[in-house]
Amino acid sequence: DAKTTQPTSMDCAEGRAANLPCNHSTISGNEYVYWYRQIHSQGPQYIIHGLKNNETNEMASLIITEDRKSSTLILPHATLRDTAVYYCIVREENTPLVFGKGTRLSVIA
Amino acid sequence: DAGVTQSPTHLIKTRGQQVTLRCSPKSGHDTVSWYQQALGQGPQFIFQYYEEEERQRGNFPDRFSGHQFPNYSSELNVNALLLGDSALYLCASSLVAGRGQETQYFGPGTRLLVL
Numbered sequence: 001d002a003k004t005t006q007p008t009s010m011d012c013a014e015g016r017a018a019n020l021p022c023n024h025s026t027i028s029g030n031e032y033v034y035w036y037r038q039i040h041s042q043g044p045q046y047i048i049h050g051l052k053n054n055e056t057n058e059m060a061s062l063i064i065t066e067d068r069k070s071s072t073l074i075l076p077h078a079t080l081r082d083t084a085v086y087y088c089i090v091r092e093e094n095t096p097l098v099f100g101k102g103t104r105l106s107v108i109a
Numbered sequence: 110d111a112g113v114t115q116s117p118t119h120l121i122k123t124r125g126q127q128v129t130l131r132c133s134p135k136s137g138h139d140t141v142s143w144y145q146q147a148l149g150q151g152p153q154f155i156f157q158y159y160e161e162e163e164r165q166r167g168n169f170p171d172r173f174s175g176h177q178f179p180n181y182s183s184e185l186n187v188n189a190l191l192l193g194d195s196a197l198y199l200c201a202s203s204l205v206a207g208r209g210q211e212t213q214y215f216g217p218g219t220r221l222l223v224l
Contacts (some may be wrong), residue, residue: 034212036215041218043113043217045215096142097213099151
Protein backbone atom coordinates (compact mmCIF):
# COMPACT_ATOMS: atom_id res chain seq x y z
CA ASP A 1 0.00 0.00 0.00
CA ALA A 2 1.05 3.57 -0.67
CA LYS A 3 2.53 5.35 2.36
CA THR A 4 1.41 8.79 1.25
CA THR A 5 -1.81 10.79 1.35
CA GLN A 6 -2.62 13.33 -1.34
CA PRO A 7 -5.74 15.35 -2.19
CA THR A 8 -7.79 13.72 -4.91
CA SER A 9 -7.88 16.80 -7.12
CA MET A 10 -6.80 20.43 -7.33
CA ASP A 11 -7.29 23.33 -9.70
CA CYS A 12 -4.75 26.00 -10.54
CA ALA A 13 -4.99 29.10 -12.74
CA GLU A 14 -2.60 29.21 -15.66
CA GLY A 15 0.51 31.26 -14.85
CA ARG A 16 0.09 30.87 -11.11
CA ALA A 17 2.11 28.61 -8.85
CA ALA A 18 0.68 25.14 -8.24
CA ASN A 19 1.36 23.82 -4.75
CA LEU A 20 0.68 20.11 -4.37
CA PRO A 21 0.77 18.76 -0.81
CA CYS A 22 1.67 15.25 0.32
CA ASN A 23 1.51 13.69 3.78
CA HIS A 24 3.92 10.89 4.67
CA SER A 25 3.75 10.80 8.44
CA THR A 26 5.25 7.30 8.74
CA ILE A 27 8.30 8.03 6.60
CA SER A 28 11.49 6.41 7.88
CA GLY A 29 14.92 8.00 8.01
CA ASN A 30 16.24 6.28 4.89
CA GLU A 31 13.20 6.88 2.70
CA TYR A 32 13.27 9.45 -0.06
CA VAL A 33 10.32 11.48 -1.33
CA TYR A 34 9.77 11.15 -5.07
CA TRP A 35 7.35 12.97 -7.35
CA TYR A 36 6.15 11.72 -10.72
CA ARG A 37 3.37 12.94 -12.96
CA GLN A 38 1.33 11.16 -15.60
CA ILE A 39 -0.34 12.94 -18.45
CA HIS A 40 -3.31 11.03 -19.80
CA SER A 41 -2.36 7.61 -21.21
CA GLN A 42 1.38 8.36 -21.18
CA GLY A 43 4.09 6.82 -19.02
CA PRO A 44 4.84 8.52 -15.68
CA GLN A 45 7.38 11.33 -15.90
CA TYR A 46 9.97 11.79 -13.16
CA ILE A 47 9.88 15.28 -11.66
CA ILE A 48 12.09 15.51 -8.59
CA HIS A 49 13.13 13.73 -5.41
CA GLY A 50 14.67 14.59 -2.05
CA LEU A 51 15.65 13.20 1.33
CA LYS A 52 15.77 16.07 3.83
CA ASN A 53 16.71 19.27 2.08
CA ASN A 54 14.60 21.29 -0.28
CA GLU A 55 15.36 20.59 -3.92
CA THR A 56 14.86 22.55 -7.13
CA ASN A 57 15.30 21.66 -10.76
CA GLU A 58 14.12 23.01 -14.08
CA MET A 59 10.67 21.53 -13.60
CA ALA A 60 9.75 22.12 -9.99
CA SER A 61 10.73 22.70 -6.38
CA LEU A 62 10.30 20.22 -3.54
CA ILE A 63 9.83 21.53 -0.03
CA ILE A 64 10.15 18.92 2.75
CA THR A 65 9.18 19.86 6.30
CA GLU A 66 11.82 19.62 9.00
CA ASP A 67 10.14 16.57 10.58
CA ARG A 68 9.87 15.04 7.08
CA LYS A 69 6.24 14.11 7.66
CA SER A 70 4.98 16.14 4.74
CA SER A 71 6.16 17.81 1.56
CA THR A 72 4.96 20.17 -1.14
CA LEU A 73 5.70 20.09 -4.83
CA ILE A 74 5.71 23.55 -6.38
CA LEU A 75 5.28 24.22 -10.08
CA PRO A 76 6.19 27.91 -10.18
CA HIS A 77 4.25 28.99 -13.27
CA ALA A 78 1.68 26.37 -14.21
CA THR A 79 0.73 25.95 -17.86
CA LEU A 80 -2.06 23.97 -19.48
CA ARG A 81 0.51 21.25 -20.27
CA ASP A 82 1.00 20.69 -16.53
CA THR A 83 -2.49 19.20 -16.29
CA ALA A 84 -1.82 15.65 -15.10
CA VAL A 85 -2.03 13.21 -12.19
CA TYR A 86 0.79 13.88 -9.74
CA TYR A 87 2.10 11.04 -7.59
CA CYS A 88 4.03 11.49 -4.35
CA ILE A 89 5.97 8.34 -3.41
CA VAL A 90 8.19 7.54 -0.44
CA ARG A 91 10.77 4.94 -1.15
CA GLU A 92 13.86 3.32 0.29
CA GLU A 93 16.93 3.06 -1.86
CA ASN A 94 16.58 0.56 -4.67
CA THR A 95 13.04 -0.55 -3.92
CA PRO A 96 10.05 -0.56 -6.28
CA LEU A 97 7.90 2.52 -6.69
CA VAL A 98 4.55 2.13 -4.91
CA PHE A 99 1.97 4.41 -6.50
CA GLY A 100 -1.15 5.64 -4.74
CA LYS A 101 -4.03 7.39 -6.44
CA GLY A 102 -2.21 10.72 -6.77
CA THR A 103 -3.61 14.23 -7.20
CA ARG A 104 -5.35 15.18 -10.40
CA LEU A 105 -4.17 18.73 -11.15
CA SER A 106 -6.24 20.75 -13.59
CA VAL A 107 -4.65 23.95 -14.88
CA ILE A 108 -7.33 26.36 -15.99
CA ALA A 109 -6.91 29.11 -18.59
CA ASP B 110 19.95 10.59 -25.94
CA ALA B 111 17.20 8.03 -26.50
CA GLY B 112 14.77 7.57 -23.68
CA VAL B 113 13.02 4.35 -22.73
CA THR B 114 11.25 2.78 -25.69
CA GLN B 115 8.57 0.10 -25.70
CA SER B 116 6.96 -1.99 -28.39
CA PRO B 117 4.33 -2.47 -29.55
CA THR B 118 2.30 0.59 -28.57
CA HIS B 119 -1.00 -1.27 -28.70
CA LEU B 120 -1.96 -4.92 -28.79
CA ILE B 121 -5.18 -6.90 -28.89
CA LYS B 122 -5.25 -10.55 -27.79
CA THR B 123 -7.90 -13.09 -26.85
CA ARG B 124 -8.24 -14.99 -23.60
CA GLY B 125 -5.82 -17.88 -23.22
CA GLN B 126 -3.26 -16.46 -25.62
CA GLN B 127 0.28 -15.47 -24.77
CA VAL B 128 1.88 -12.06 -25.27
CA THR B 129 5.43 -10.66 -25.32
CA LEU B 130 6.14 -7.00 -24.70
CA ARG B 131 9.52 -5.39 -25.28
CA CYS B 132 11.50 -2.60 -23.66
CA SER B 133 14.77 -0.86 -24.45
CA PRO B 134 16.23 1.07 -21.52
CA LYS B 135 17.48 4.63 -21.55
CA SER B 136 21.08 4.93 -22.71
CA GLY B 137 23.49 4.14 -19.88
CA HIS B 138 20.90 2.29 -17.79
CA ASP B 139 21.22 -1.38 -16.90
CA THR B 140 18.14 -2.17 -14.81
CA VAL B 141 14.60 -2.63 -16.08
CA SER B 142 11.41 -2.69 -14.02
CA TRP B 143 7.95 -3.57 -15.28
CA TYR B 144 4.66 -2.14 -14.00
CA GLN B 145 1.01 -2.84 -14.79
CA GLN B 146 -1.51 0.00 -14.75
CA ALA B 147 -5.18 -0.88 -14.85
CA LEU B 148 -7.63 1.78 -15.94
CA GLY B 149 -8.09 4.43 -13.25
CA GLN B 150 -5.38 3.01 -11.00
CA GLY B 151 -1.76 3.81 -10.28
CA PRO B 152 0.96 1.57 -11.73
CA GLN B 153 1.71 -1.67 -9.83
CA PHE B 154 5.17 -3.22 -9.72
CA ILE B 155 5.53 -6.58 -11.48
CA PHE B 156 9.27 -7.32 -11.33
CA GLN B 157 12.74 -5.93 -11.89
CA TYR B 158 15.65 -7.30 -13.90
CA TYR B 159 19.32 -6.60 -13.33
CA GLU B 160 22.29 -8.53 -14.74
CA GLU B 161 19.84 -10.74 -16.65
CA GLU B 162 18.24 -11.98 -13.42
CA GLU B 163 14.93 -11.25 -11.75
CA ARG B 164 15.95 -9.22 -8.71
CA GLN B 165 12.64 -8.24 -7.13
CA ARG B 166 9.07 -9.32 -7.75
CA GLY B 167 5.69 -7.88 -6.86
CA ASN B 168 2.47 -9.75 -6.17
CA PHE B 169 1.88 -11.19 -9.63
CA PRO B 170 1.30 -14.84 -10.59
CA ASP B 171 3.82 -17.01 -12.40
CA ARG B 172 1.96 -16.37 -15.64
CA PHE B 173 3.99 -13.17 -15.71
CA SER B 174 7.62 -13.81 -16.57
CA GLY B 175 10.44 -11.83 -18.02
CA HIS B 176 13.85 -11.80 -19.46
CA GLN B 177 16.75 -9.39 -19.75
CA PHE B 178 19.27 -9.57 -22.56
CA PRO B 179 23.00 -8.77 -22.48
CA ASN B 180 22.28 -5.37 -24.06
CA TYR B 181 19.99 -4.63 -21.05
CA SER B 182 16.77 -4.70 -23.08
CA SER B 183 13.96 -6.70 -21.58
CA GLU B 184 10.83 -8.67 -22.40
CA LEU B 185 7.68 -9.21 -20.39
CA ASN B 186 5.75 -12.39 -21.17
CA VAL B 187 2.24 -13.11 -20.02
CA ASN B 188 0.78 -16.58 -20.54
CA ALA B 189 -2.83 -17.74 -20.47
CA LEU B 190 -4.19 -14.22 -20.78
CA LEU B 191 -7.22 -13.26 -18.71
CA LEU B 192 -9.62 -10.40 -19.33
CA GLY B 193 -8.21 -8.77 -16.20
CA ASP B 194 -4.77 -8.56 -17.79
CA SER B 195 -6.03 -5.70 -19.95
CA ALA B 196 -3.93 -2.75 -18.87
CA LEU B 197 -1.15 -0.33 -19.74
CA TYR B 198 2.18 -2.09 -19.27
CA LEU B 199 5.00 0.24 -18.36
CA CYS B 200 8.71 -0.31 -18.46
CA ALA B 201 11.07 1.81 -16.36
CA SER B 202 14.85 1.83 -16.56
CA SER B 203 17.47 2.93 -14.06
CA LEU B 204 21.16 2.66 -13.25
CA VAL B 205 22.18 -0.20 -11.03
CA ALA B 206 21.53 -0.40 -7.34
CA GLY B 207 24.42 0.09 -4.98
CA ARG B 208 25.37 3.44 -6.41
CA GLY B 209 22.98 5.41 -4.27
CA GLN B 210 19.38 6.30 -4.91
CA GLU B 211 18.46 5.25 -8.44
CA THR B 212 15.77 7.11 -10.30
CA GLN B 213 13.46 5.17 -12.59
CA TYR B 214 12.50 6.64 -15.95
CA PHE B 215 9.41 5.32 -17.69
CA GLY B 216 8.64 4.49 -21.28
CA PRO B 217 5.37 5.35 -23.03
CA GLY B 218 3.83 1.98 -22.27
CA THR B 219 2.12 -0.79 -24.22
CA ARG B 220 -1.66 -0.87 -24.04
CA LEU B 221 -2.90 -4.46 -23.99
CA LEU B 222 -6.53 -5.33 -24.57
CA VAL B 223 -7.66 -8.90 -23.90
CA LEU B 224 -10.96 -9.90 -25.47
